[in-house]
Amino acid sequence: MLIQADSTQIALQSMNFDFSGAVERVQNWINGFIRLLPNIIVASVVIAIFYGLGYLARKIIQRRTTKNQRDNLGEVLGGFVRWIIIILGFLLGATIIIPSLKPGDLIAGLGVSSVAIGFAFKDILQNWLAGLLILFRQPFETHDQIEVNGYEGTVERIETRATIMRTYDGQRVVIPNSDIYTNSVLVKTAHEKRRSQYDVGIGYGDGIEEACEVIRKAVAEVVDVEKEPGVEALPWDLAASWVTIRIRWWTHSRRADVVKVHARVIQAVKNALDQAHIDIPYTTEVHLFHDQTEASEGNRAEQREGWPAPEGGTQPRWRAQMDTKKIDSGKTESQK
Incomplete structure (x- = not known):
């Protein structure tokens, strides 16, 4: 105690x-x-x-x-x-x-x-410096329409960490500034005008010069197609079923203008070619069917179509037909 x-x-x-x-x-x-x-x-x-x-x-x-x-x-x-x-x-x-x-x-x-x-904070500082360089050099600005890393849309904001872009279908894309600075960027609205093109085919029986003139006049009259540079219609390719004519025209570089004018051009070209009675052909294919028997086709090897070399004396059909014609003609002369 x-x-x-x-x-x-x-x-x-x-x-x-x-x-x-x-x-x-x-x-x-x-x-x-x-x-x-x-x-x-x-x-x-x-x-x-x-x-x-x-x-x-x-x-x-x-x-x-x-x-x-x-x-x-x-x-x-x-x-x-x-x-x-x-x-x-x-x-x-x-x-x-x-x-x-x-x-x-x-x-x-x-x-x-x-x-x-x-x-x-390497990534954060890298994005921050890239954003600062983008803002200084201005390869694009807000409200420009760009394409980068597979994304295309309108630039809404350029922040210190990322660039905010709105796609044409209303989605928001946040792209780190370092990705933009180190990758190729396609600025669709860098210039006031942008060229578009479309290929149309005419029949081989139609006149190329006439078709090009009809197309040029039709596209030149379309609303919002720029007068300068002028519309071009160039023979471009001799395809299997048609002659390809490439149409080139200029519009304002904004996406909405490009899409609307593109639709008007297609409609105007179709109507103009129909009025001029110029054919717009579709793909034509020819299919040949054979029973591929020796009795009807003869020896396929002697027709040089990839068959093995013949062992017997069977003649191809075309040669057998010629021999039959000779025999028939000989009989006719002897009867005379």
């Missing part, structure tokens, strides 16, 4: 000792905070000033780029400059709060940490 009381007293004494030490440490922290309070206030003011400068720089960049009709570039570049200024403010505030902390040490630590962050 006495031993238990002694152990309890020792534990209480140790607890009292630890409590007093904790109080002392807290008191030291408070005193240190009071000593650093002026520095903290100054650092907070500096950080607030840099934060305001970052916000102001972002607004100025966005205003300048909006005048040049490059809103996406202003948003991305303004955000980047804003965060750079804010980070510089935090670093300067840290040197004010802790005077022993040198700017060189901060820069060295920032360099090591940036390498680690670069490895950890």
Whole structure:
């Protein structure tokens, strides 16, 4: 019983000792905070000033780029400059709060940490840099119609990580900027006009020059077909059942205009050829059927159609027919 009381007293004494030490440490922290309070206030003011400068720089960049009709570039570049200024403010505030902390040490630590962050967020940084280069070089802009990686549609937004595209059937495609920057991109609306073409066949008995002239006149009268460059109708191929004529015309490069004019051109060409009585033939095939017997066809090998060489004296049908005609003609002459 006495031993238990002694152990309890020792534990209480140790607890009292630890409590007093904790109080002392807290008191030291408070005193240190009071000593650093002026520095903290100054650092907070500096950080607030840099934060305001970052916000102001972002607004100025966005205003300048909006005048040049490059809103996406202003948003991305303004955000980047804003965060750079804010980070510089935090670093300067840290040197004010802790005077022993040198700017060189901060820069060295920032360099090591940036390498680690670069490895950890490689894909994100790669897409971000690709997006920034796309916005700077402008291979395409918002509302352009492009084709990349098998996707085709209208560009809605160019963000820091990806490019947002809307397909012609109303679906949204998010393509990472690194994929766009490292792959071929077909910009359908890079120029104001785009050429389309279509092949039509006429009969071999029809005049090629007449058909080309009829087609040219019909397509030139179609609504929204550009006058310059003019419509072309070129003899292109001698197919098995028709003469191919390739029609070329120019329209506005927007997808909606291309599709609508394409439908009108086909309708106009069909009506014009019908009125000119020019045939549009379909595929013609000839099938020959043989019973392929020796009695009716003769020796197939002597007809050189891939059959084995003959062993007997059986003659091909055409030779047997010639011999029969000679015999009949000989009999007729002898009777005379």
